[in-house]
Amino acid sequence: MSVAARYQLSAADAQDVSQIVWLRLVEHLAELREPRALPRWIITTTGNECVRLLRAARRTELFNPSTWIPPDDVDHAGVDKAMLSAERRQALLQALAELPDHQRRLLLLLLEDPPLSYADISTRLGVPLGSIGPTRARAMQRLRSAPALQALSEVGQEPGGRGGRHDTAAMAGR
Amino acid sequence: MTRLRWQGDEDLLGELKEAVRHAGRVPEPVREAGRAAFASRMPRTGLLLARLTYDSLLDDSLLFRSGLQARPRIVTFEASLLALELELAEDRIVGQLVPPVPGTVTMMTLDGTAGRALSDRVGCFMLPRLSPRPVRFCCLTRVSLITDWMQS
DSSP states (O other), rough: OOHHHHHHHOOOHHHHHHHHHHHHHHHHHHGOOOOOOOHHHHHHHHHHHHHHHHHHHHHSOOOOOOTOOOOOOOOOOOOOOOOOHHHHHHHHHHHHSSSSSHHHHHHHTTTTTTOOOOOHHHHHHHHHHHHHHHHHHHHHHHHHTTTTHHHHHHHHSSTOOHHHHHHHHHHHOO | OOOOOEEEEHHHHHHHHHHHHHHHHHOHHHHHHHHHHHOOOOOOOTOOEEEEEEEGGGGGGGGGSTTTTTTTTTEEEEEEOOEEEEEEEEEEEEEEEOOOOEEEEEEETTTTTEEEEEEOOOOOOOEESSSEEEEEEEEEEEOEEOOOOOOO
16 A cells, blocks of 8 residues: 555555455465565555556546646645655565564564563564664664665755656656 | 665654554455455466566556557566467457467456457457456467456
8 A cells, every 4th residue: 555655546546456466466476485575576566556557547638738737736845745755654664574574573563552672572572682682783774775765865865856766756646 | 875864773763663554554445355356366277377468558668659648558468388468449459369379268357257259360359348447368278378467
């Protein structure tokens, strides 16, 4: 759903996309032997279906440049902000999904609300208390260096501007 | 090394928490579609799964050419020994099995069979175009295949 949100699909369109992704997934599950391949498969398939749906919709709305008046009541800043935060969320989830299992499990427990003590986490994961701090540090480091977040930080770095990746998403979303 | 926008781990964890919380809200219709997809799964005995390998809607090289509006959507499904090419016009679907082979092509929806056609000796066939909903195609020839689901 976070991928669909990035493309600014309506709830109905997002449901259509999710239906196709589910249907295709059940057929391909047997081939996805590596569990860590699953998030990427879902993200890629969902992204493709979102683009397909948006382009199919555009084909049906004939566009005449000579009569088109640019809408002036669009809150561009608001749309950009929503898009950027959806994109950041998706990049974070993708980076999280690609962590090794034990690191991901630890981070998810660290995110619990109300917060769990290290002692609780140690019991739940069945790992020594002393290993939690170092595992957390390695997980955070790995998260920061994940390609999805690196790409994001490059976009965010341009002062007042947007990188190519964001432009593509913005075009697809409009 | 690129500059990261999260100053400390707490900052990053906080935003990750928000992302996970946000993603956790899966609407019920989406869950239902998942259950239905698993329920609709059927054995593929003797049928090769043909993957969707080309969709003109996803072909960026066609994006900025003129005449895109008028051009029908083209999709290709490929299995190891047989491919299915479809041209989705407004009112009909024209297809061809490659290599050309006579056989039966069935269009299926989640409710069941939605159309059937015989392919001629050059592998061509025609089916009616449906209103948008998930469809897949089952081709019975000397090599038989079933395609990925697609939104028609």
